[in-house]
Amino acid sequence: MGSQKFERSICKVCFSDCYSFLLVLNLLLYSFPVLSQDKNIMDNLAERLHLQTTNKPKLSVYLQTSKGIYETGEDLWFKGYVLDAQRLLPSALDKTLYVQLEREDNNQVVLQEKLQVGNGFVDGHIHIQDSLRAGNYRLSAYSSRSFNAGSKEFHGFRKLKIVERISTQPKDTTFLGQGRAIKNDSIHFSVFPEGGHLVSGILSTIGFKAVDAKGLPKDVLGTLYENDKPLLTFKSTHAGMGRFLLTPNSNKRYHIKLKGPSPQQVYILSGIKTQGKVLQLLNTPKEELVFKVSQSSSLKKESVYLRVQIRGLVYTIAKALLDKETIIKIPLKDLPQGIAEVTLFNESLKPVAERLVYVNHDQKLYIKAILDKGEYLTKEESKLRLKVTDQNGDPVVAHLGLSVYDQIYKTPEDCKTIESHYQLSTQLKGTLYNPGYYFDEKNEDRKQALNLLLLTQGWRRYVWNEQSLKAQKPLDSLYVKDHVEGELAYIKKRKNTTKQSMVVIYNPLEEGNETFIPLDSLGRFALTADHLKMGRKLYIKHFGTDRDRIQVTVKDPFNAINKIKETKYNSYPLAIIAEKEAYNESDVKAWASIQEGVTLDEVEIKGKKKRIYRDKYLSKLDSLANLEMTERTSDYVCKLDNFLNCPFHRRSSESKKPVEGEVYKEFMFLKNGVWITGVVPIGDYVFKNPPLPPYHYPHLSEADLMSKYNLMSTEGYSLKKVFYEPVYDEIEQTNGFPDYRNTLLWKPDIITDEKGEATIRFYCSDINTKFIGIVEGVGISDEGFLGTKSFEFFVRKRK
Template sequence: MQSKHSVSKIVLRFIQLLFCLFTAVTYSQTSEGIADAIAEKVQVLTRNQNLDNVYLQTSKGIYETKEDLWFKGYVLDAQSLIPSNRSKILFVQLIEDESDKVVWEEKYEIENGFVDGHLYLNDSLKSGSYTLAAYSATSFYKGIKNFNALRKLQILKNIDDNTKVVIPTAKKEDIASFEVFTEGGNMVSGIQNRIAFKALNAKGLPVTITGKLYENDIPILDFKSTHAGMGSLIFKPNSNHKYHIELTDYKNVKHQLPQIHPQGTVLQLVSNDNDFATFKVVKTKSINKENIYLRLQSRGIVYSIAMGVLDEKLTVKIPLKDVPQGIAEVTLFNGNIEPIAERLIYVNQQKKLNVLAIVDKSDYQIREKVSLKIKVTDQKNQPVVAHLGLGVFDQLYQNKLDSKNILTHYYLSTALNGTIYDPGYYFNEKNTDRHQALDLLLLTQGWRRYVWNEHNLTERNAHFQTFLSDSIVGLLGLENPNKKTVELTSKVVMVFTADPLKEKDIFTTDSNGVFSINSTHLKIGERGYLYLKPMAAEKPKHVINIKDNPFANINSARKEVTINYPLSKLQDKAVDNMRETWMRLNDIQKLDEVVITSNKKKVFRDKYLGTLDSLARLDSGNMDFVCLAGGPKRPILNCFMRNHHDGNTRTPKDGEMVVVLLGKNKEILGTDYPQQAYYGTREIIYKDSNQNLTEAELLRKFNLKMMKGYYGKREFYQAVYDEVTITDPLPDYRNTLFWKPNIITDTNGEASVDFYCSDINTNFTGIIEGVSGEGLLGFDNFEFRVKKDR
């Protein structure tokens, strides 16, 4: 990737312009100083921001409770889309959509821009829609308006709950919104203008429309939408006339056009191919000849600036060779370097990873091995080393309401503010009109919705502030500070885990007792907990305080952002997702997760705490005993009548019923009252304070702080069948046959994987996504059938 600071290397080269004034043709050369100034207007706003974008790929779209949810996180540089090393922690939440309740949150390790994660879906989860959301210090910040790092999922008690998937169907609905958009920004009298439009219903879904354009109440042009409620019309307006639009089914409603300016300049896209984007610039004849400048920038990086002298009309060809795939913003400046027109275009859709995944055949028997070959190339058919994630699952678990993939996420959703309908349409090569449809999307979305627009960048900079961190701040100080107590001059903290074989770290705080727990420490505590202990004498007592509340900050901040998730595609009819003759596996036996609890929330999840608990009991100094003179069912607590029990005693059991002796005033007698008379008995439940320490009490007793490390990785289970195990009578109910988040192709762009089918005979889908080291993205899917001979 070229440095975004090296403006002259990217921009300041000779750009040939075709300058057309009637039949005259001439050429012009850019001025380096002016080009620098125009480039700086946008690049200075992104120079120091170093932001990342996060994408989540999951093993499938629909899950059942009591199974694992597998996911891969892509943390890519927001400009280059190259895997980023800026952040080390990915904060992940699972949120129930209906209640907006967080049901899971953990910290995961980011390794070289990727996260290999999973979480267990407890049976306590209700059936419904959930959101898996991810945050990092460099992708989620104060001032962010739209949040994209999420994946919508369906979680069900049983897949039968989703037998019939309810998908919104295409039907006539009232139009809640009809908007028109002028190409370039302004309508100018006497110049041919292109007007785009979009019609939506109350749910934000597109509505197919037809209508007429009226001039002074006389119809002059018929039009209709061509894709997703969008379309365009071309005409030459007159500022002295009045114009409005009437839709065929809504004739009583007049939609006014934008203001028509008596004079001005219009920017029009003529063509857009793999080599050039060609524009026509036209101005009113009454405006004096002037220099104009055309800047093309993508994701905050300026790739070219063209200059020409505009008399009446000018044709400009901008080279696209160095521009990456995605949305580019073209801005027209006048001689005073003031923006007078803007246009979004989509460029170089061919610059991507061509991912080809081929199974060795289309039909398999149950438990048969599947061999998959993967080939990755670039647009020049050259092999590419790529980092890929692959999931293979029963088609019944595919979320047909979700059209999001790695291409739509990075190239559209994270580049445009606002919701996009069915973004996958624009990347499906089977749709021959996808380029024209994508151009309509950009016309109707508007350049002010482009994330990298100058106005948006300026506003973002004004509010930008990071609040998540890859380190956790701690403070070591006196438990009871006072003037008489002398602070340690050198304060030392030890960080360790329950596993004695794992490394530990001992470090010195700063002079104020402040220290940081970093990603290295969290790595030590992976799959468990970290323990922090002051390395100091018992007196004066020093304690550790930890400021670790990232999820509280996230929960507060996410209430202020707008969720930016694609709208699902409308279907011509409802989709019946029932298997026809395929095998249905009901009443699948799954192991429940084991959770140990008690009335006092005494939950020892870590063997280290269990060891400390045992030490606390041994060190309790408890002298209590019970005598069994009254029989094993009536043990007497601390009986003072020595000749009564004759040594037939034992240690009392926590929680057991014991008999106590009552004194004259009903006080309880014990060993401190030898040979005294007693006046009765009473039964009580014996409680030993040292036998019921909670986690917090136990940690306080041993002067420790405990915190979670990274949530641990887990290997996806893969069944392997040979001549012996293929006849194993134990049923195989796997609906996810394969999940591998870290497939890396070799220098030939190739990789191979093998996996085995389960006992479910149905159709299976494989989805593979990934990124190269150069920031190219790719996506592919494949299908095969598993059957059982009868």
């Protein structure tokens, strides 16, 4: 090994879809130069992975909400982050975010909206109706380039709890990894040889994981036996996971017994290869990864390649000449934070060992939240200073979301953060348990625990693994688009009718915003973000005549979303808490502050039934239609006798038009025992003139109005609402109206300045309790820089 030389070359590789990345070739060579053949091999290893990433979504969505528990009648505030799935930077690719609020128990969608995305960020709100049934809900978000791939897992949602009223704080919860476990005798125990397999005669690291019958982590203590004799003991060190070292012998038998209530259960350690190669991570210092590559002495000397990729982008390929064993060092300077898949290839470019390792853990947003006080009086002004830096203390321009709310509305079961979402949950298949643990600086063992997690997950669980990417197939016909599709079709068309080439879309509440949309040869058109942002309710008008029957339709994008959802399952991290200490709504009594208010008895108001158009524009069209019908009606009223359609006095200067709602009389005479109307009697006759029901012109439904004026309506983007932030003077602080806001601040669009700083002011309410603040965000120009920070303070009642 002492005779080895280290050479590096750097080249830039660009592919057809305009993705370019830095490919760092760290070459460990004996005394021969870098050949063009080596470069071609390395380019091939990089490109063959990159070509598979076309099956993966280009973007990834994360939702941040103003709190975790909501009461009916409140507003649910949320922010969406739409990031490049590989670089974890805000993306401007998608302009539309589709949002659904759905019940967790039966997947019923209770509300859905479209929102405009601006450069990777979007914020909105949903009003929770009083009629909404209490329970567990999901707030889900979809975009065109984040929801169309063949992946079976869906991560783009946030779990919420909706209650009618809340009063007491949910009981404290205890994570299983921090000292309390769920009792269960049944254990599922798995072992994971580092690199993928064990080779006889080569020292290997073996990771293990134990879960109970519910799939939850279980701490264990066990013994490894060799030929039925105890060889070593081991125990889990974090969330049922641990590891031990073993030099296996293919001629010997190995099994494991766990200490506990079921000692008779034996786990066989099999699959030991007689010869092969082993990849072992020796250490993970900040500057470089150090791997030992070993092979059986019976194998010939050959060149091997070590490829390092993160989220489908190859950053490093190293070449080494392997005899018995060799050391390969991978510099970390140019790698982003995240899960790196390290794959060992033999001379034939066949993968022979793989390992997942987390790199550059400290490369993140460091957020400081500094309050001017630790305790405030009710309705007092608070000043919060935010400062964001990188791991070196240099300022970072970041896009942040901030919420400050009463601690009682925090969901103990929700452990999802922007860091755990993008760096772990969306990168690994299967359920993760309390992933926020690995990013919380309070946990000194978080890096070691994360290394255990990746050792026991296995490289096949990495969503960017080459084999996993190959197995994914894009959906053929079911896909979500960033625009809304429409179509104009002729139900009946005259021979000489000129084919329409466009339709017009407009918001009738805004003057001069009519926009023409071209039709393709099949009559199809697209409503883009520029159209959808024109207003909440939009109208599309075609230019057909009365003799043509034309139908304009707009596809509901949520139909495609709902269809795709059937092919996926929802994946959400679990905060392992003791069942008896989970929040239970039945334990919650009415909020004490409600008693200070006044509750009104239910009042039922009845009135005359009347046709009402809620839409102002339709009301205007209805009035125009009524005016037109008034002008064209053949009905008339005799001014002399007030008869409707009087047979004696036909339409003349002595007649008038009927008035809506007026009561008129009808002339009738008796002939052969039958009462006749509408004609003049001959000879003597007996007559009567009974009153008619109030006169009404023909009723036009909404559909009638739309058809009459060649219109159809569609929904644009949801309207933005401003979060209410009161400002109190000294008099209002002591003698003003009561303020029972439980969310003091929701600010989803904070952007730090060039110093990485932002200052926010807000006022407390009359609730005297502990409040918590959550800040999350992403670096605007720094790849993979994510961060979250929480803080707390108390509000005391004024004397």
